[in-house]
Amino acid sequence: MKKTLLIITALMLIVGCEDKDKIDALCVKKRDTVINSKILRQYKCYENLYTEKECYALEGDGWYADYYTGWETCDDFCDYVVEEYTSDLIPVVQCN
Numbered sequence: 001m002k003k004t005l006l007i008i009t010a011l012m013l014i015v016g017c018e019d020k021d022k023i024d025a026l027c028v029k030k031r032d033t034v035i036n037s038k039i040l041r042q043y044k045c046y047e048n049l050y051t052e053k054e055c056y057a058l059e060g061d062g063w064y065a066d067y068y069t070g071w072e073t074c075d076d077f078c079d080y081v082v083e084e085y086t087s088d089l090i091p092v093v094q095c096n
Helices: 002-021 051-056 074-085
Strands: 027-033 040-047 063-068 092-095
Touching: 027 074, 040 074, 051 063, 051 074
Parallel strands: 040 092
Antiparallel strands: 027 040, 027 063
């Protein structure tokens, strides 16, 4: 009986670790650049490629990273941000 409990506990720990590192989210890098008093907002989106820890490690050189779990594809995310954030202040929003 003790052996069975040990095996079940070990399996639960292994499954728990796999779920924690499971990659089913978007890693999005963002950068704003000011050109002639206008803001160029750039996004780089990566699907199911990085864990949350790896995603935040991509920050640097003016890029900020965010980890999103509510989006299914980068295309959906890019369609949303281009439509939502394009304005007079931010006339150019690039997302790829």
